[in-house]
Amino acid sequence: MKLLNALHRSSNSANRLSCRLRWIALGCLCVAQLVFAQPSSKDNPMPLFNQELKGNIAPNVSINRFYTFTAGPGDVSFSLEVKTNEQWSNIGVEILDADAQTLIKFDASSGGDRKDAKLRLDTRQNVLMRVFGPRNNQSGFFTLKVKGPVIISKNTAPTNPPVRNNTNQPTGPVLPPEKKPNENPAVSTPARSDGNSTVVTNSGISSSSVNEISSTNRLALVIGNSNYQVGPLANPANDANAMAQSLRETGFEVMQYTNLNKRELEESLRAFGNKIQRGSVALFYFAGHGIQVKGVNYLVPVGAKIEKEGDAEYEAVDAGRIMNELESAGSRLNIVILDACRNNPFVQRTRSLSRGLAVMSAPSGTVVAYATGPGEVASDGDGKNGLYTQELLRHMREPNLKVEEVLKRTRIAVKEKTNGQQVPWENTSLDGDFYFVKR
DSSP, X not given: OHHHHHHHHHHHHHHHHHHHHHHHHHHHHHHHHHHHOXXXXXXXXXXXXXXXXXXXXXXXXXXXXXXXXXXXXXEEEEEEEEEESSOOOEEEEEEEOTTOOEEEEEEEETTSOOEEEEEEESSOEXXXXXXXXXXXXXXXXXXXXXXXXXXXXXXXOOBOOOBOSSTTSOSSSBOOOOOOOOSSOOOXXXXXXXXXXXXXXXXXXXXXXXSBOXXXXXXXXXXXXXXXXXXXXXXXXXXXXXXXHHHHHTTEEEEEEESOOHHHHHXXXXXXXXXXXXXXXXXXXXXXXEEEETTEEEEXXXXXXXXXXXXXXXHXXXXXXXXXXXXXXXXXXXXXXXXXXXXXXXXXXXTTSBSSOOOOOOOTTEEEEESSOTTOOBOOXXXXXXXXXXXXXXXXXXXXOBHHHHHHHHHHHHHHHTTTSOXXXXXXXXXXXXXXXXX
C-alpha cells in the first residue's frame, strides 16, 4: 500500500511538472511571436485598425499605400508622428474625395514634433487616404491617428492606388473624367516650414491624353545658388529669376528660391513634393554647383564645406531625393533640369570627386536634362545668364514645340556657340507629348 501511495504521489508530481512545462513553452512561444512577428513588405504599413495606423520604415524602400473609409460630416483630425534612431525619415499623408481631388495633404519628419491636421467635411462621404514615404528614408516607424466622425471597419487593409479609367490600367479606385484647364494658375511666393499648422489644399485633377499631356496644373521649383563661400558663381541667381518668369508666362505656378543652405534646400524639396498634385506636370530646375561621388549626384548648397569625398553626403543634397519626391507624388509628367555642371572648386581641391554629373535614371514619364554631357563641365557664361539656360529660355517660348524638340534645339545652339566644347544631354522616358506653349 505504501508503495502504491508513493507511485501515486510521484505520478501527480510528474503531471504537475508536465503541465508547468507546457505553460512555460506556450508562454515562450507567445513571447517569440510578439517579438518576431514583424509586418512583411506587403503588410507595411499595417491595416488601419481602431482609427490608428502603424508602420515600419525601412531604408531604401518607398511607401505608397491607400486606404478607404467613410468620414463626415464635421471635423476629422489627424495626428502623425515619425520616430527614428537619430536618422532622417519623412512620411506624408494625402486625403482625397470620391472624385480623387485632394482635400488635405501634410507630412511629418523624424526629429520634429507631432504633425496635427484637421479636415472639415460638410457631408458624409467616402474618402481615400494615401500614406507615402520616399525611398531615401532611414529605419524607423510611424503612427497615424484619425479622430472624429469616421466609419472605419475593424481591419481596413490597404487598397490599390487610383487609376485612370481605361482598359490598359489595373483595377482599383477609378479617377473621374478630366477637369477643364484652369486659365489662371496661381503664382506662389517662397514659403518656409509651417511647423505644426494645419495644411489644407483644394485642387482639381489635371487633364491628360494618350498622346498630348495638356495639363495646366503645372508646378515648378526653381533654385539658383550663386553666393558660395568657395567658388562663387555669377549667373545662377539670374538664371533662376529668368527661368521662373518664363515658366510663369507658360502657365506654371512657381516656387522660387535663391542661395539656399542645406536645410533650406531640403525643406524646399519636401515642400515641392507635398504640393505636387496627382496627374499634374512637375518641373524642377537647379542652377549652381553640382558634384558626383561614385556615380551619385549631389546639389551643393551655399555654405557647403567639402574637402573630401565623405563630406558630400553631409554637406550637399543627394539629387536622388528629387526623383523620390516626384515618384511619390504621382505627377503625370516630370521635367528635371540640372544646370549644375559648372567647373567647381570642390573637384579641384579633392581628387576623389568627379567632374560634371553622372547620368540619373529617369522614372516613367520623366525627362532629365543636363547642361552638358556626363562627366563634362558647362560654362557659367559671360553675360547675364549661363549659356545653357539662355538658349533653353529662348526655345521654351517658341509655340508648338514638344519638350524634346525644345531640348534638342537648345543642345544644337549650345554646341554651335561653344564649337562643340559643351553638348547638353538628356535622359528621357516620356510617354506623351508636352508643350510649354501651345497655339
